[in-house]
Amino acid sequence: MINDSAVAAGVSAGGLGRAQLHELYHYLQLTRQVEQALTNLYRQNKVIGGLYRSLGQEATAVGAVYALRRRTDGTGDVLAPAIRNLGSLLLMGAPPAEVLRQYMAKGNSPTAGREQNVHITDYQRGYLAPISHLGTMIEILAGVALSFRMRGERRVALGFSGDGATSTGAFHEGFNFAAVQRAPLVVIIENNRYAYSTPIERQTACESFIEKAGGYGVWSECCDGNDVLAVFGMTRRAVERARAGEGAALLEVITYRRKGHAEHDPQHYVPAEELKHWQERDPVDAFERRLLAEGWATPDELETIRARVAEQVERARDQAESSPMPEPEGALYPVYGDAEIARPWTRLSLPDPHLA
Ligand SMILES: Cc1ncc(C[n+]2csc(CCOP(=O)(O)OP(=O)(O)O)c2C)c(N)n1
Ligand SMILES: [Mg+2]
DSSP states (O other): OOOGGGSBOOOOOTTOOHHHHHHHHHHHHHHHHHHHHHHHHHHTTOSOSOOOOOTTOHHHHHHHHTTSOOOSSSOSOEEEOOTTOHHHHHHTTOOHHHHHHHHTTOTTSTTTTSSOTTOOOBTTTTBOOOOSSTTHHHHHHHHHHHHHHHHTOOOOEEEEEETGGGGSHHHHHHHHHHHHTTOOEEEEEEEOSEETTEEGGGTOSSSSGGGGHHHHTOEEEEEETTOHHHHHHHHHHHHHHHHTTOOOEEEEEEOOOOSOSSTTOOOTTSOHHHHHHHHTTOHHHHHHHHHHHTTSSOHHHHHHHHHHHHHHHHHHHHHHHTSOOOOGGGGGTTSSOOSOOSSGGGTTOOOOTTTO
8 A cells, every 4th residue: 555654744725825725726626627528528439549537636736836937928937747637737827628629639729639638838838748758758857947057047847757657767867867967857756556557566666756866866755645735835845946046856746546547447456445545535625625624715615616617617618529620631731840831742842752
Protein backbone atom coordinates (compact mmCIF):
# COMPACT_ATOMS: atom_id res chain seq x y z
CA MET A 1 0.00 0.00 0.00
CA ILE A 2 0.93 3.64 -0.23
CA ASN A 3 3.55 4.87 2.17
CA ASP A 4 1.36 7.23 4.25
CA SER A 5 4.35 8.43 6.30
CA ALA A 6 5.56 10.25 3.17
CA VAL A 7 2.47 12.43 3.16
CA ALA A 8 2.96 15.77 4.85
CA ALA A 9 0.25 16.57 7.32
CA GLY A 10 -1.44 19.78 8.38
CA VAL A 11 -2.18 22.59 5.95
CA SER A 12 -4.06 25.82 6.36
CA ALA A 13 -5.83 27.91 3.75
CA GLY A 14 -2.35 28.81 2.51
CA GLY A 15 -2.99 32.52 2.75
CA LEU A 16 -5.87 32.27 0.27
CA GLY A 17 -8.99 34.37 0.69
CA ARG A 18 -12.57 33.21 0.39
CA ALA A 19 -12.88 34.15 -3.29
CA GLN A 20 -9.71 32.24 -4.15
CA LEU A 21 -10.88 29.17 -2.24
CA HIS A 22 -14.13 29.31 -4.19
CA GLU A 23 -12.14 29.65 -7.40
CA LEU A 24 -10.21 26.48 -6.55
CA TYR A 25 -13.49 24.67 -5.96
CA HIS A 26 -14.77 26.00 -9.29
CA TYR A 27 -11.77 24.54 -11.14
CA LEU A 28 -12.02 21.20 -9.34
CA GLN A 29 -15.66 20.99 -10.39
CA LEU A 30 -14.89 22.19 -13.91
CA THR A 31 -12.20 19.53 -14.37
CA ARG A 32 -14.44 16.79 -13.07
CA GLN A 33 -17.49 17.86 -15.05
CA VAL A 34 -15.58 18.38 -18.31
CA GLU A 35 -14.16 14.87 -17.88
CA GLN A 36 -17.60 13.47 -17.17
CA ALA A 37 -18.85 15.09 -20.39
CA LEU A 38 -15.87 13.56 -22.21
CA THR A 39 -16.65 10.13 -20.79
CA ASN A 40 -20.21 10.35 -22.11
CA LEU A 41 -18.98 11.55 -25.50
CA TYR A 42 -16.38 8.73 -25.56
CA ARG A 43 -19.13 6.15 -25.02
CA GLN A 44 -20.94 7.64 -28.01
CA ASN A 45 -17.77 7.22 -30.10
CA LYS A 46 -17.39 10.98 -30.36
CA VAL A 47 -13.96 11.23 -28.72
CA ILE A 48 -11.14 10.43 -31.12
CA GLY A 49 -8.38 8.30 -29.61
CA GLY A 50 -7.98 7.30 -26.00
CA LEU A 51 -9.48 8.95 -22.96
CA TYR A 52 -7.09 9.10 -20.00
CA ARG A 53 -9.05 10.03 -16.93
CA SER A 54 -7.81 12.08 -14.01
CA LEU A 55 -10.67 11.01 -11.74
CA GLY A 56 -9.39 11.32 -8.17
CA GLN A 57 -6.31 13.27 -9.25
CA GLU A 58 -7.94 16.62 -10.03
CA ALA A 59 -6.48 18.34 -6.96
CA THR A 60 -2.95 17.87 -8.27
CA ALA A 61 -3.39 19.72 -11.56
CA VAL A 62 -5.62 22.41 -10.05
CA GLY A 63 -3.62 23.03 -6.85
CA ALA A 64 -0.25 23.08 -8.59
CA VAL A 65 -1.15 25.37 -11.47
CA TYR A 66 -2.94 27.76 -9.12
CA ALA A 67 0.57 28.53 -7.77
CA LEU A 68 1.83 29.67 -11.20
CA ARG A 69 1.94 33.16 -12.63
CA ARG A 70 -0.74 32.70 -15.27
CA ARG A 71 -0.81 35.15 -18.18
CA THR A 72 -2.42 35.08 -21.61
CA ASP A 73 0.12 37.26 -23.44
CA GLY A 74 3.07 34.87 -23.47
CA THR A 75 4.86 36.44 -20.49
CA GLY A 76 3.81 34.07 -17.71
CA ASP A 77 5.14 30.79 -16.34
CA VAL A 78 5.24 27.80 -18.67
CA LEU A 79 3.60 24.45 -18.08
CA ALA A 80 3.97 21.00 -19.62
CA PRO A 81 0.99 18.84 -18.66
CA ALA A 82 0.93 15.04 -18.79
CA ILE A 83 -2.11 13.11 -20.01
CA ARG A 84 -3.89 13.26 -16.65
CA ASN A 85 -3.60 17.03 -16.22
CA LEU A 86 -6.63 18.26 -18.13
CA GLY A 87 -7.44 20.58 -15.22
CA SER A 88 -4.13 22.38 -15.64
CA LEU A 89 -5.10 23.54 -19.15
CA LEU A 90 -8.41 24.89 -17.89
CA LEU A 91 -6.54 26.91 -15.27
CA MET A 92 -4.08 28.22 -17.83
CA GLY A 93 -7.04 29.68 -19.72
CA ALA A 94 -8.21 27.01 -22.18
CA PRO A 95 -11.99 27.41 -22.57
CA PRO A 96 -13.92 24.15 -21.97
CA ALA A 97 -15.40 24.22 -25.51
CA GLU A 98 -11.92 24.39 -26.99
CA VAL A 99 -10.81 21.43 -24.88
CA LEU A 100 -13.85 19.38 -25.90
CA ARG A 101 -13.32 20.21 -29.59
CA GLN A 102 -9.72 19.04 -29.24
CA TYR A 103 -10.71 15.68 -27.72
CA MET A 104 -13.33 15.32 -30.48
CA ALA A 105 -10.74 16.19 -33.17
CA LYS A 106 -12.98 18.87 -34.65
CA GLY A 107 -11.86 20.99 -37.57
CA ASN A 108 -11.92 24.13 -35.42
CA SER A 109 -9.98 22.57 -32.54
CA PRO A 110 -6.50 23.94 -31.70
CA THR A 111 -4.80 21.19 -33.74
CA ALA A 112 -7.61 20.86 -36.30
CA GLY A 113 -7.90 17.14 -35.57
CA ARG A 114 -4.20 16.35 -35.98
CA GLU A 115 -3.56 15.68 -32.31
CA GLN A 116 -5.45 14.30 -29.36
CA ASN A 117 -6.46 15.32 -25.85
CA VAL A 118 -3.97 17.54 -23.96
CA HIS A 119 -1.52 17.61 -26.88
CA ILE A 120 -1.96 21.33 -27.50
CA THR A 121 0.64 24.07 -27.51
CA ASP A 122 -0.32 27.65 -26.75
CA TYR A 123 2.62 30.01 -26.34
CA GLN A 124 0.38 32.90 -25.34
CA ARG A 125 -1.26 31.02 -22.49
CA GLY A 126 2.01 29.24 -21.71
CA TYR A 127 1.53 25.52 -22.20
CA LEU A 128 3.40 23.01 -24.29
CA ALA A 129 1.94 19.90 -25.89
CA PRO A 130 3.42 16.78 -24.34
CA ILE A 131 5.65 14.62 -26.49
CA SER A 132 4.26 11.11 -26.12
CA HIS A 133 7.61 9.54 -25.24
CA LEU A 134 7.62 9.60 -21.47
CA GLY A 135 10.18 11.83 -19.77
CA THR A 136 10.98 13.85 -22.85
CA MET A 137 9.13 16.94 -21.71
CA ILE A 138 11.48 17.21 -18.73
CA GLU A 139 14.31 17.73 -21.22
CA ILE A 140 12.30 20.33 -23.13
CA LEU A 141 11.38 22.11 -19.91
CA ALA A 142 15.01 22.09 -18.75
CA GLY A 143 15.74 24.12 -21.90
CA VAL A 144 12.77 26.42 -21.33
CA ALA A 145 13.83 27.05 -17.74
CA LEU A 146 17.46 27.59 -18.73
CA SER A 147 16.38 30.18 -21.30
CA PHE A 148 14.44 32.04 -18.59
CA ARG A 149 17.52 32.09 -16.40
CA MET A 150 19.87 33.18 -19.21
CA ARG A 151 17.55 36.00 -20.31
CA GLY A 152 17.09 37.14 -16.73
CA GLU A 153 13.33 36.57 -16.90
CA ARG A 154 11.75 35.77 -13.57
CA ARG A 155 9.65 32.97 -14.99
CA VAL A 156 9.29 29.35 -13.95
CA ALA A 157 8.71 26.11 -15.88
CA LEU A 158 6.46 23.51 -14.29
CA GLY A 159 6.25 19.92 -15.49
CA PHE A 160 4.18 16.94 -14.45
CA SER A 161 5.59 13.46 -14.62
CA GLY A 162 3.94 10.13 -13.90
CA ASP A 163 5.66 7.67 -11.56
CA GLY A 164 6.36 5.47 -14.59
CA ALA A 165 7.91 8.31 -16.57
CA THR A 166 10.57 8.80 -13.89
CA SER A 167 12.17 5.52 -15.00
CA THR A 168 13.18 6.90 -18.39
CA GLY A 169 16.61 8.13 -19.34
CA ALA A 170 15.09 11.35 -20.65
CA PHE A 171 13.65 12.21 -17.25
CA HIS A 172 17.03 11.75 -15.57
CA GLU A 173 19.05 13.59 -18.21
CA GLY A 174 16.64 16.50 -18.40
CA PHE A 175 16.19 16.91 -14.69
CA ASN A 176 19.86 16.51 -13.87
CA PHE A 177 20.72 19.18 -16.45
CA ALA A 178 18.20 21.61 -14.93
CA ALA A 179 19.54 20.88 -11.44
CA VAL A 180 23.15 21.48 -12.45
CA GLN A 181 22.23 24.67 -14.28
CA ARG A 182 20.14 25.88 -11.33
CA ALA A 183 17.38 26.47 -13.86
CA PRO A 184 13.93 27.48 -12.53
CA LEU A 185 12.29 24.10 -13.18
CA VAL A 186 9.74 22.53 -10.85
CA VAL A 187 8.81 18.92 -11.55
CA ILE A 188 5.88 17.25 -9.85
CA ILE A 189 5.94 13.48 -9.80
CA GLU A 190 2.35 12.39 -9.75
CA ASN A 191 2.57 9.12 -7.87
CA ASN A 192 -0.78 7.56 -8.73
CA ARG A 193 0.49 4.07 -7.93
CA TYR A 194 0.35 2.67 -11.48
CA ALA A 195 1.94 3.01 -14.88
CA TYR A 196 -0.41 1.02 -17.10
CA SER A 197 -0.58 -2.15 -14.92
CA THR A 198 2.87 -1.75 -13.32
CA PRO A 199 2.61 -0.87 -9.61
CA ILE A 200 5.17 1.51 -8.07
CA GLU A 201 6.90 -1.34 -6.19
CA ARG A 202 8.13 -2.48 -9.59
CA GLN A 203 8.98 1.04 -10.68
CA THR A 204 11.40 2.10 -7.98
CA ALA A 205 13.26 0.58 -5.03
CA CYS A 206 12.85 3.89 -3.15
CA GLU A 207 10.23 4.37 -0.45
CA SER A 208 9.34 7.72 -1.94
CA PHE A 209 10.32 9.36 -5.22
CA ILE A 210 11.70 12.42 -3.45
CA GLU A 211 14.51 10.27 -2.06
CA LYS A 212 15.95 10.75 -5.54
CA ALA A 213 16.15 14.52 -4.99
CA GLY A 214 19.33 14.01 -2.92
CA GLY A 215 20.99 12.46 -5.95
CA TYR A 216 20.17 15.52 -8.01
CA GLY A 217 21.06 17.94 -5.23
CA VAL A 218 17.74 19.77 -5.36
CA TRP A 219 15.09 20.91 -2.95
CA SER A 220 12.14 18.57 -2.54
CA GLU A 221 8.81 18.07 -0.82
CA CYS A 222 6.06 15.48 -0.84
CA CYS A 223 2.39 15.97 -0.02
CA ASP A 224 -1.06 14.45 -0.16
CA GLY A 225 -2.03 14.91 -3.81
CA ASN A 226 -5.72 14.67 -2.96
CA ASP A 227 -5.53 17.79 -0.80
CA VAL A 228 -5.76 20.77 -3.14
CA LEU A 229 -4.45 23.21 -0.53
CA ALA A 230 -1.46 21.02 0.32
CA VAL A 231 -0.56 20.75 -3.37
CA PHE A 232 -0.97 24.50 -3.83
CA GLY A 233 1.19 25.33 -0.79
CA MET A 234 3.94 22.91 -1.73
CA THR A 235 4.08 24.05 -5.35
CA ARG A 236 4.05 27.71 -4.35
CA ARG A 237 7.08 27.21 -2.11
CA ALA A 238 8.99 25.50 -4.92
CA VAL A 239 7.92 28.06 -7.53
CA GLU A 240 8.91 31.01 -5.32
CA ARG A 241 12.34 29.50 -4.68
CA ALA A 242 12.86 28.84 -8.38
CA ARG A 243 11.74 32.37 -9.27
CA ALA A 244 14.15 33.79 -6.73
CA GLY A 245 17.06 32.01 -8.44
CA GLU A 246 17.37 29.07 -6.05
CA GLY A 247 17.13 26.44 -8.76
CA ALA A 248 15.13 23.36 -9.57
CA ALA A 249 12.85 21.37 -7.28
CA LEU A 250 11.54 17.83 -7.28
CA LEU A 251 8.09 17.42 -5.77
CA GLU A 252 5.93 14.36 -5.27
CA VAL A 253 2.21 14.05 -4.75
CA ILE A 254 0.67 10.89 -3.39
CA THR A 255 -2.55 10.19 -5.22
CA TYR A 256 -4.27 7.34 -7.01
CA ARG A 257 -5.41 6.51 -10.53
CA ARG A 258 -9.03 5.51 -9.94
CA LYS A 259 -9.68 4.46 -13.56
CA GLY A 260 -7.68 2.22 -15.86
CA HIS A 261 -4.82 3.56 -17.94
CA ALA A 262 -7.45 4.74 -20.42
CA GLU A 263 -11.17 4.11 -20.77
CA HIS A 264 -10.55 0.84 -22.66
CA ASP A 265 -8.66 -0.65 -19.66
CA PRO A 266 -10.98 -2.53 -17.24
CA GLN A 267 -8.13 -2.51 -14.63
CA HIS A 268 -8.61 -6.18 -13.63
CA TYR A 269 -5.19 -6.01 -11.93
CA VAL A 270 -6.46 -3.53 -9.30
CA PRO A 271 -7.71 -4.96 -5.97
CA ALA A 272 -11.27 -3.84 -5.17
CA GLU A 273 -10.40 -2.78 -1.60
CA GLU A 274 -7.67 -0.48 -2.93
CA LEU A 275 -10.19 1.30 -5.15
CA LYS A 276 -12.61 1.65 -2.26
CA HIS A 277 -9.86 3.06 -0.01
CA TRP A 278 -9.17 5.82 -2.53
CA GLN A 279 -12.79 6.48 -3.41
CA GLU A 280 -13.23 7.47 0.21
CA ARG A 281 -10.36 9.96 -0.24
CA ASP A 282 -11.92 11.72 -3.19
CA PRO A 283 -10.23 15.13 -3.55
CA VAL A 284 -13.35 17.07 -4.59
CA ASP A 285 -15.45 15.69 -1.74
CA ALA A 286 -12.59 16.28 0.71
CA PHE A 287 -12.24 19.94 -0.27
CA GLU A 288 -15.99 20.42 -0.11
CA ARG A 289 -16.04 19.03 3.45
CA ARG A 290 -13.11 21.25 4.40
CA LEU A 291 -14.71 24.41 2.95
CA LEU A 292 -17.87 23.75 4.94
CA ALA A 293 -16.16 22.68 8.17
CA GLU A 294 -13.88 25.72 8.24
CA GLY A 295 -16.74 28.06 7.35
CA TRP A 296 -14.99 29.11 4.13
CA ALA A 297 -18.17 28.44 2.13
CA THR A 298 -21.85 27.79 2.70
CA PRO A 299 -23.75 24.85 1.15
CA ASP A 300 -25.64 27.35 -1.02
CA GLU A 301 -22.44 28.91 -2.33
CA LEU A 302 -21.07 25.51 -3.32
CA GLU A 303 -24.34 24.53 -4.99
CA THR A 304 -24.26 27.77 -6.98
CA ILE A 305 -20.71 27.04 -8.17
CA ARG A 306 -21.61 23.46 -9.16
CA ALA A 307 -24.71 24.63 -11.06
CA ARG A 308 -22.76 27.38 -12.85
CA VAL A 309 -20.12 24.88 -13.91
CA ALA A 310 -22.77 22.40 -15.10
CA GLU A 311 -24.32 25.10 -17.27
CA GLN A 312 -20.90 26.13 -18.61
CA VAL A 313 -19.99 22.54 -19.51
CA GLU A 314 -23.36 21.91 -21.18
CA ARG A 315 -22.94 25.01 -23.34
CA ALA A 316 -19.39 23.94 -24.20
CA ARG A 317 -20.53 20.45 -25.14
CA ASP A 318 -23.30 21.78 -27.42
CA GLN A 319 -20.79 24.07 -29.08
CA ALA A 320 -18.24 21.27 -29.56
CA GLU A 321 -20.83 18.79 -30.83
CA SER A 322 -22.10 21.23 -33.44
CA SER A 323 -18.57 22.00 -34.68
CA PRO A 324 -17.56 20.50 -38.04
CA MET A 325 -15.06 17.67 -38.50
CA PRO A 326 -11.93 18.68 -40.45
CA GLU A 327 -11.86 18.56 -44.25
CA PRO A 328 -9.99 15.35 -45.24
CA GLU A 329 -7.51 17.15 -47.54
CA GLY A 330 -6.51 19.34 -44.58
CA ALA A 331 -4.45 16.40 -43.26
CA LEU A 332 -1.88 17.01 -46.01
CA TYR A 333 -0.91 20.48 -44.86
CA PRO A 334 0.63 22.29 -43.03
CA VAL A 335 2.64 19.29 -41.93
CA TYR A 336 6.13 20.73 -42.06
CA GLY A 337 5.23 24.31 -41.21
CA ASP A 338 4.78 25.26 -44.87
CA ALA A 339 3.33 28.74 -45.03
CA GLU A 340 1.57 28.31 -48.33
CA ILE A 341 1.04 25.24 -50.39
CA ALA A 342 -0.06 25.21 -53.98
CA ARG A 343 -0.51 21.46 -54.09
CA PRO A 344 0.08 19.40 -50.93
CA TRP A 345 2.42 16.90 -52.60
CA THR A 346 4.73 19.61 -53.92
CA ARG A 347 5.80 20.95 -50.54
CA LEU A 348 9.39 19.83 -51.06
CA SER A 349 9.36 21.13 -54.63
CA LEU A 350 9.85 17.61 -55.88
CA PRO A 351 8.46 16.62 -59.27
CA ASP A 352 4.90 15.45 -58.91
CA PRO A 353 4.94 11.69 -59.64
CA HIS A 354 1.26 11.77 -60.52
CA LEU A 355 1.84 14.30 -63.30
CA ALA A 356 5.11 12.82 -64.63
C1 LIG B 1 9.35 6.03 -23.34
C2 LIG B 1 7.96 5.50 -23.33
N1 LIG B 1 7.73 4.21 -22.97
C3 LIG B 1 6.46 3.73 -22.95
C4 LIG B 1 5.41 4.52 -23.33
C5 LIG B 1 3.98 3.97 -23.31
N2 LIG B 1 3.23 4.54 -22.18
C6 LIG B 1 2.42 5.60 -22.33
S1 LIG B 1 1.70 6.08 -20.90
C7 LIG B 1 2.50 4.86 -20.04
C8 LIG B 1 2.31 4.71 -18.56
C9 LIG B 1 2.70 5.97 -17.87
O1 LIG B 1 2.62 5.82 -16.48
P1 LIG B 1 2.92 7.01 -15.54
O2 LIG B 1 4.15 7.72 -15.98
O3 LIG B 1 2.90 6.50 -14.17
O4 LIG B 1 1.69 8.02 -15.81
P2 LIG B 1 0.13 7.75 -15.51
O5 LIG B 1 -0.42 7.06 -16.73
O6 LIG B 1 0.03 6.92 -14.31
O7 LIG B 1 -0.45 9.09 -15.34
C10 LIG B 1 3.30 4.09 -20.87
C11 LIG B 1 4.13 2.95 -20.44
C12 LIG B 1 5.70 5.86 -23.74
N3 LIG B 1 4.72 6.71 -24.10
N4 LIG B 1 6.96 6.33 -23.71
MG1 LIG C 1 1.37 6.53 -12.77
